[in-house]
Amino acid sequence: MVKIKFCGAAGTVTGSNYLVTTDTCSFVVDCGMFQGPDVEHLNLEPLSYDASKVDFVLLTHAHIDHSGMLPKLYVNGFRGPIFATNNSIRISTELLLDSAKIQELNFKTGVFYGKYTQLKAIVYNTKDAENTIMLFKPVDFEEEFSPANGVKIKYHIAGHILGAASIEVKIMDNGVEKSIFFSGDIGRKESHIIPSFDLDFKATPDYVLTESLYGGERHPEREDSVEEMVRIINETVERNGSVYIPCFAVQRTQELLNDFKRAKEKGTLAEELDVWLDSPLAQRVTRIYFSALDSTASNLFDFPGLHYIKKYKESQKISRKGGQVIMAGSGMADGGRIMEHLSFALENPKHSVVFVGFQAEGTLGRQLTEGEKEVTIGSKTLKVRAKIHHLKGFSAHGDSGDYIDWINRLRSDKLKKVFLIHAEPDRALAYQKELAEVGVTNTEIPTIQEELVLE
Ligand SMILES: [Zn+2]
Missing domain, CATH: 3.60.15.10 (Ribonuclease Z/Hydroxyacylglutathione hydrolase-like)
Known part of the structure; x- marks a missing residue:
């Protein structure tokens, strides 16, 4: 039986x-x-x-x-x-x-x-x-x-x-x-x-x-979401704001790095645009992707302007500059280094936050994507003035x-x-x-x- x-x-x-x-x-x-x-x-x-x-x-x-x-x-x-x-x-x-x-x-x-x-x-x-x-x-x-x-x-x-x-x-x-x-x-x-x-x-x-x-x-076409992401980045950088992307460490991070690389090659994103990957776990997983895929794989995720942030202290410093993209865990903004970035960025209308995946109930990501105007991070209550986007084509x-x-x-x-x-x-x-x-x-x-x- x-x-x-x-x-x-x-x-x-x-x-x-x-x-x-x-x-x-x-x-x-x-x-x-x-x-x-x-x-x-x-x-x-x-x-x-x-x-x-x-x-x-x-x-x-x-x-x-x-x-x-x-x-x-x-x-x-x-x-x-x-x-x-x-x-x-x-x-x-x-x-x-x-x-x-x-x-x-x-x-x-x-x-x-x-x-x-x-x-x-x-x-x-x-x-x-x-x-x-x-x-x-x-x-x-x-x-x-x-x-x-x-x-x-x-x-x-x-x-x-x-x-x-x-x-x-x-x-x-x-x-x-x-x-x-x-x-x-x-x-x-x-x-x-x-x-x-x-x-x-x-x-x-x-x-x-x-x-x-x-x-x-039915998901939106992935490439439509990539185009939308590129448009958000360009508009935000133009007003000297930064784009914060709460990121899942496995697959989503590597796919986005590949999207940014392709956009830079096409010229839809400026070559000098800085992209910071601020998640030690996502960095380790990206290295696994690097070595697991074929010999040209290193080119899949690497491009001019990409930086890996190692130390927490460095992470704090880069958050303060404008005109850049910061990817950090966790993907639903319920922990990890993205929380510090968001507590800095959310009150400033220059910045954009782009969610790229499913946001579970009870997470800060869910609150923000549902349009809450006031949220709490730790002991801080923040007025949400940054532009919040939720792109669903990246699943x-x-x-x-x-x-x-x-x-x-x-x-x-x-x-x-x-x-x-x-x-x-x-x-x-x-x-x-x-x-x-x-x-x-x-x-x-x-x-x-x-x-x-x-x-
Ligand atoms: Zn799975």
């Missing part, structure tokens, strides 16, 4: 975690962090399964909502291999150590866990993260391997971020092979810096678990059109059920409707902690 339990990212976007149990073994796909006001406390609750009995883990990609609770498995006794692509291992290593450091710092200084709990707690420390990293085992795309008797696994390119995979699992169940396809996060069909999922790929799984985050939605996730192209490759008479995951309920319902319109009617929106037998 094969069973699947939806332990996270079911009826919600984050906390990706699925437990598969067969007659001979049990394994977990992803073990991500829950993020957001309604679910963050779940990180502190006990796992709903015995981690010490899990034989192995399959990681789709490095993003923290897919990898961020791997050390929690370790803390709870898991000692098996964690299979992931080489680039996912390298990026996860950075993200897990960063996450452990933040938890340790908050705990030491008496700050509550996360952003929404009222608990002084720590899920894992640096040592736990380091021990977890030791369990990683690299796998190659398109190379089948068998981590347990009767189980075959293959990783396929998903696009989305460097190293990201969709995972095909084949399990022998009483002499019959059953296959499950886990989408991970699905990228967009076009990307300037990493390969997208293969449109010509074909497989015939029995079950599919698919991301539905942007169900029923690293596919939209509904991409999802349908992705799933069309997996359709056959054999397909028994498509589970819609990684989405708020309204988006999952919207995607369910769209799928029905193209003839995929055997869909289900699982609930968290639901366990099903895969017939």
Whole structure:
């Protein structure tokens, strides 16, 4: 008998975690962090399964909502291999150590866990993260391997971020092979810096678990958002203001650097324009991108006027000049060096702040993009006079059109059920409707902690 339990990212976007149990073994796909006001406390609750009995883990990609609770498995006794692509291992290593450091710092200084709990707690420390990293085992795309008797696994390119995979699992169940396809996060069909999922790929799984985050939605064209960004930068610099971009460390930063480079080559951005990357984590991840992509890759992210800021003190100094672009973490302005920059910039109408991704509820990014006129950073109350922009074309996730192209490759008479995951309920319902319109009617929106037998 094969069973699947939806332990996270079911009826919600984050906390990706699925437990598969067969007659001979049990394994977990992803073990991500829950993020957001309604679910963050779940990180502190006990796992709903015995981690010490899990034989192995399959990681789709490095993003923290897919990898961020791997050390929690370790803390709870898991000692098996964690299979992931080489680039996912390298990026996860950075993200897990960063996450452990933040938890340790908050705990030491008496700050509550996360952003929404009222608990002084720590899920894992640096040592736990380091021990977890030791369990990683690299796998190659398109190379089948068998981590347990009767189980075959293959990783396929998903696009989305460097190293990201969709995972095909084949399990022998009483002499019959059953296959499950886990989408991970699905990228967009076009990307300037990493390969997208293969449109010509074909497989015939029995079950599919698919991301539905942007169900029923279509993103603006990416290049239109790039043009808009260039226009905002030029207008702001002309009035001697600066452009502040709260930035996600993985993929978004590298894509933007590539956009700026292309704009400078085209002459739409002035060659002498200074662009500062003020995020140590984004710098480390950019170096991983540099070395992971082919030999011309260094040219993808490098251009005249680009500077990496290392020390916090330097960061303070550059904020005070006008006529430049400053990229700093975090992407939702809920921590990191961008907070200092914003507390300086928000009250000055010369400056612009450009958000380039999803802004979760409860974040400063959400407040600003919703047009709040007064916000607080630390103990400071600030009148928002800077120009606030929210450009939605930069998403690293596919939209509904991409999802349908992705799933069309997996359709056959054999397909028994498509589970819609990684989405708020309204988006999952919207995607369910769209799928029905193209003839995929055997869909289900699982609930968290639901366990099903895969017939
Ligand atoms: Zn992701």
